[in-house]
Amino acid sequence: MASSQVETVSTGAEKAKLGAALLLVVAGVAGFYLLGRQGAVAQWGALALALIAAVGVFFTAERGKELAGFASDSWREVKKVVWPTRKESIQVTAYVFAFVVVMALFLWVTDKTVEWVFYDLILGWR
Known part of the structure; x- marks a missing residue:
């Protein structure tokens, strides 16, 4: 389905307005530095x-x-977005924290198991 919006071509007046806005910004910055002695x-x-x-x-x-x-x-x-209630936000945050703790424990146990297998069983370094 084609879009029904038509893109307009910038006229000279539009470009002049944008240029004037840019010049006002530049003038404001220049004025800021030029008025240093004024306070x-x-x-x-x-x-x-x-x-x-x-x-x-x-x-x-x-x-x-x-x-x-x-x-x-x-x-x-x-305004159309249905925002979660305070209770829902707290519950989801608690789930995230619990998942992070479980994943941290899982990764720690996995790391220690791999360390034990390689260093103690296979290589006998300890």
């Missing part, structure tokens, strides 16, 4: 404002809208 508040303020503006510009572009739609759909799917 931490000015540095972090410039960075925060530039990043907020970059995010705003990005979400006006088509790719930003697609990302927002994807995030919305993902959140809707997460």
Whole structure:
């Protein structure tokens, strides 16, 4: 069955929006370092404002809208998940721990048995 989605071609305006968002990020980082003598508040303020503006510009572009739609759909799917109860989580965790202990004992016994067979019986090193 073929997908009914149509892939759009980026227009000049879309590329300009993405470029502007990228330039705002670069300007924010540059401003952070250039405002070193002005104090931490000015540095972090410039960075925060530039990043907020970059995010705003990005979400006006088509790719930003697609990302927002994807995030919305993902959140809707997460809400559909049936999460285990506290009791179920504790029981499964206990089963995992018990299995780990049993496997550790099994591997230890196997290792000691192989060691005994090779070193004591076959080679007689002890």
